[in-house]
Amino acid sequence: MKILFTCGGTAGHINPALALARMFQERVEDCQVLFVGAKGGMEERLVPREGFSLETVTISSFWRSFTPSSIQHNLRTLRNLSVSQKEAQRILDGFQPDLVVGTGGYASYPVVKEAARRKIPTAVHESNAVPGLTTQRLAKVADRVMVGYEESRQHYSHPERVVVTGTPIRGAFFETTRQQARESLGITDDRPLVLSYWGSLGAEVMNGYMTEFLRLAAREGAPFHHIHGAGRNFQAMENALRNVTLPPEIQLREYIYDMPTVMVAADLVLCRGGASTLSELTAIGKPAVIVPSPNVTNHHQEKNANVLARQGGAVVLLEPVCSGETLYKTTKELLGQPQRRQKMAQAMASVGVPQAAEKIYETLVDLVKH
Numbered sequence: 179m180k181i182l183f184t185c186g187g188t189a190g191h192i193n194p195a196l197a198l199a200r201m202f203q204e205r206v207e208d209c210q211v212l213f214v215g216a217k218g219g220m221e222e223r224l225v226p227r228e229g230f231s232l233e234t235v236t237i238s239s240f241w242r243s244f245t246p247s248s249i250q251h252n253l254r255t256l257r258n259l260s261v262s263q264k265e266a267q268r269i270l271d272g273f274q275p276d277l278v279v280g281t282g283g284y285a286s287y288p289v290v291k292e293a294a295r296r297k298i299p300t301a302v303h304e305s306n307a308v309p310g311l312t313t314q315r316l317a318k319v320a321d322r323v324m325v326g327y328e329e330s331r332q333h334y335s336h337p338e339r340v341v342v343t344g345t346p347i348r349g350a351f352f353e354t355t356r357q358q359a360r361e362s363l364g365i366t367d368d369r370p371l372v373l374s375y376w377g378s379l380g381a382e383v384m385n386g387y388m389t390e391f392l393r394l395a396a397r398e399g400a401p402f403h404h405i406h407g408a409g410r411n412f413q414a415m416e417n418a419l420r421n422v423t424l425p426p427e428i429q430l431r432e433y434i435y436d437m438p439t440v441m442v443a444a445d446l447v448l449c450r451g452g453a454s455t456l457s458e459l460t461a462i463g464k465p466a467v468i469v470p471s472p473n474v475t476n477h478h479q480e481k482n483a484n485v486l487a488r489q490g491g492a493v494v495l496l497e498p499v500c501s502g503e504t505l506y507k508t509t510k511e512l513l514g515q516p517q518r519r520q521k522m523a524q525a526m527a528s529v530g531v532p533q534a535a536e537k538i539y540e541t542l543v544d545l546v547k548h
Contacts, residue, residue: 179209179546182275184289186215188377190454191282192224194303197346197535198279198542199230205539212273214266216285227435233269235262237284262288270296277546279303280316287312294319299545303538305345305453308478309333322545324538326453326531341541344534345457350438352462352532359443365403369427370445370513375407375434377450377471383497384450384469385411389418390502391509392428400427402513405444407434445519446512448505451479451494456486457534463527465519466492467508469500491526 181202183195192215199211215221217234225232237259266288270278278293280286280302294300294316301322304313307330317323317334324343331337354362365371374391376384385408395404404427408415412432424430434440441447442462449455451470459466468486470479486492493508512519531537 179206179277180212180273180275181209182212182214182270182273182278182289182293183281184214184278184283184286185281186219186221186283186285188283188452189220189224190305190377190452192221193348193454194305194346195279195281196225196228196230197348198281198538200228200349201535201539212269212275214269214285214289216283219283219285221283221285235265235269235285235288237262237288259288263292266292270298277301277542279542280312280320281305282310282312284312287315290316291319294321301542301545303343303345304330305457306478307453307481322541324541326457326534341537343537343541344531345453346535346538347454347458347461347532348438349535351442351458354439354442356442359439362439363405363443365443369400369402371403371405371440371443372446372448372509372513373405373434373440373444374448375409376469377409377452377455381409381450381471382411382414384500385409385415387500387502387505389415391506392419392424392430393422394502394506395428396422396424400425401510402445403427405429405431405434405440407431409433446509448509451483453478453482456482457531460486460491460526460530461532461534463523463530465512465522465526467495467505467512468492469495469497469505472497486526486529489525489529491522491529 183199185191185195202209211230213225213230213232215232215234216237270292278290278298278300280290290300290302300320302313302316302320303324305326307327323334323340325340326345328342331340334340374388388406415430444464447459447464447466449466449468451468468483470483483494487494
């Protein structure tokens, strides 16, 4: 069986596909997997690192404004669509897949669309409650649309094709205990661990807040362990903290490649409200302080985060009224209330779908059979 996964842009699109690809390889004899992503995307780092082959297409986003620079960018995107269509045809001709699965990102569009035109079984997965532009377009041609929430059905013109599955996460999140994860990170004392990251690419505004956060933690002698993933703002943060001596308990990283280990070990997570991140948090029951991105379609991150806040599993802070000092004060307050954090963890776990990968696997196998 040959399966082509197409995704890209952020880890939130890539990691679910990696989880599914691993499952298919473990269960289907002689299963061949190929990934297709965008040229220059972070999938060029993440996918080969997991041992999978990757091909790329020339694709870019659409900007939702009418400034001269946006118009120029969108014209270039239209040209790229023509190029990517030919590249998708070449890749499909060469690989001859039995199934094509898109898990988000602009790279999914030309590949899934061309596969559907060829009558190859196709499916797309949308992890957010509100579908993005790519999913909206592909939902009209794909055989199956897999979503994370029941209420998401209302956003699709063919609800009979929609299957509620949840969002898959990697099996590595379930392979170790908190104590084992802490030991593998070299943590030998009883101080809690805070994990912070603002999406796989980072976020300039939030990393600016975290610069002040790290200054405050260093000034107080690291009252807790802390691992922060800065993404593309790593160098800027390093420069801003050049005159600050960070104790060994505070780690500033460009990217957190061992995310399952770090998240399992963590006692509190500071993060955005992306669906993939929230699926990981709820699957393993981790309390969180969520600052939703204000720069996403239909404010879907804020909607996702508020679901968890209403359940009692998360504290939601809005970016415009946030600051490094506010984040630090909130973090210290929660770390000083272990019983509250335990209740938050239980609330998070109550809404998790740890078997999402299994549901998607069954949906895809059934699609190929029929």
